[in-house]
Amino acid sequence: MSSIxxxxxxxxxxxxxxxxxxxxxxxxxxxxxxIGVELILxxxxxxxxxxxRYSYGNMDxxxxxVFIIVLAAAEAAIALAIFLNFYNNFSSIDVERADGxxx
Amino acid sequence: MSTSLQAVEPxxxxxxxxxxxxxxxxxxxxxxxxxxxxxxxxxLGGVAGLYFMMNAEFLAAIQxxxxxxxxxxxxxxxxxxxxxxxxMQLKPxxxxxxxxxxxxxxxxxxxxxALAGTALPPEAGLAxxxxxxxxxxxxxxxxxxxxxxxxxxxxxxxxxAAAYMARVRAGDA
Numbered sequence: 001m002s003s004i005x006x007x008x009x010x011x012x013x014x015x016x017x018x019x020x021x022x023x024x025x026x027x028x029x030x031x032x033x034x035i036g037v038e039l040i041l042x043x044x045x046x047x048x049x050x051x052x053r054y055s056y057g058n059m060d061x062x063x064x065x066v067f068i069i070v071l072a073a074a075e076a077a078i079a080l081a082i083f084l085n086f087y088n089n090f091s092s093i094d095v096e097r098a099d100g101x102x103x
Numbered sequence: 104m105s106t107s108l109q110a111v112e113p114x115x116x117x118x119x120x121x122x123x124x125x126x127x128x129x130x131x132x133x134x135x136x137x138x139x140x141x142x143x144x145x146x147l148g149g150v151a152g153l154y155f156m157m158n159a160e161f162l163a164a165i166q167x168x169x170x171x172x173x174x175x176x177x178x179x180x181x182x183x184x185x186x187x188x189x190x191m192q193l194k195p196x197x198x199x200x201x202x203x204x205x206x207x208x209x210x211x212x213x214x215x216x217a218l219a220g221t222a223l224p225p226e227a228g229l230a231x232x233x234x235x236x237x238x239x240x241x242x243x244x245x246x247x248x249x250x251x252x253x254x255x256x257x258x259x260x261x262x263x264a265a266a267y268m269a270r271v272r273a274g275d276a
Contacts, residue, residue: 003109004116004156006223012120012153014218016146018211019127025203028193029136031181035143038174039127042150045166053157055224059234063247065154065162066239069169070254074261076174080181081268087185094193 009050017043030083030093034076041072116156123149134192136182140175147171161236 016039023036045065052061083093090097126145133139147170154163195203243251 004113008116008120009153009157010218010223012123014211014214015124016127016150017214018207019124019131021210022131022203022207025206026131026195026200027139028195028199031136031178031185032139032193034178034181035130035139038143038170038178039130039146042146045162046150046153049154049157049159049162051224053159059239059242062159062162062234062239063242063250065159066165067250067254069162069165070258073169073174073177074257076177077261077265078268080177081265083181083185084269093185 006050006054009046009053013043013046013050016040016046028094028096030086030095030098031080033095034079034083037079038072038076041068044068112156115152119149119152119156122146123153134194136186137179140179140182143178144171144175147175159234161234161239 020036020039020043023039024033025036027033027036045068048061048064048068050061052059052065055061086098087093123146126142126149129142130139130146133142147166151163151166151171154160154166
């Protein structure tokens with residue numbers, strides 16, 4: 001049985017990235033778009049850790065993945081605050097309705 | 104790594120990879136936000152398993168605690184606060200699905216071409232042991248001190264900004 005190598009992990013990351021892009025492009029629910037962004041960030045994290053695992057001894061990839069998780073948490077908090085504001089103003093979470101600006 | 108573990112490694116990898124990819128595409132397929140969140144939870148669990156397989160135990164634990172425990176709860180709260188009907192579905196138009204699929208498959212083909220044309224590094228010199236929490240903690244406070252401090256400031260800003268933006272205004276309630 002062939003052993004698991006870098007290519008396997010890169011392919012999983014690829015499938016995750018494409019799923020994330022499709023989610024971002026086709027969902028009309030703003031929270032669905034946020035979930036798509038989380039998928040994309042996870043794909044990036046897998047890539048960083050995989051290349052770190054199969055390269056010569058430093059821990060840059062693992063550190064990048066840690067900071068990706070921090071950024072994803074921060075981004076989700078801010079995005080949900082914005083969505084709550086949007087919902088309070090428009091009584092809807094449909095991004096098609098988000099076509100007006102107001103100070 | 105012992106031989107018995109090596110025999111089990113491909114099985115574990117394919118199980119986690121299947122879990123990750125299948126639930127990621129289930130997120131794409133469903134139009135219900137609650138279901139999307141549950142499939143996202145499964146995807147995050149699968150990614151945590153893949154981190155375990157790459158000897159990044161600390162990262163896998165962080166993934167489960169912060170992502171599956173924190174971010175996902177936040178998303179579920181967001182779903183509950185922004186829908187009158189829990190079974191609300193917002194279906195995209197067919198043209199939107201078509202254009203989105205077209206753009207995504209262009210990106211996919213491009214990435215596959217790039218992957219086929221790239222010589223990945225040889226798998227020699229593996230960091231077989233991985234890194235333990237001790238090493239990661241030391242690195243965070245020495246080599247990676249600047250990004251560590253910057254992300255601390257970022258989290259403070261995010262905390263204040265999210266509380267400010269999500270507050271109930273005096274006129275609303």
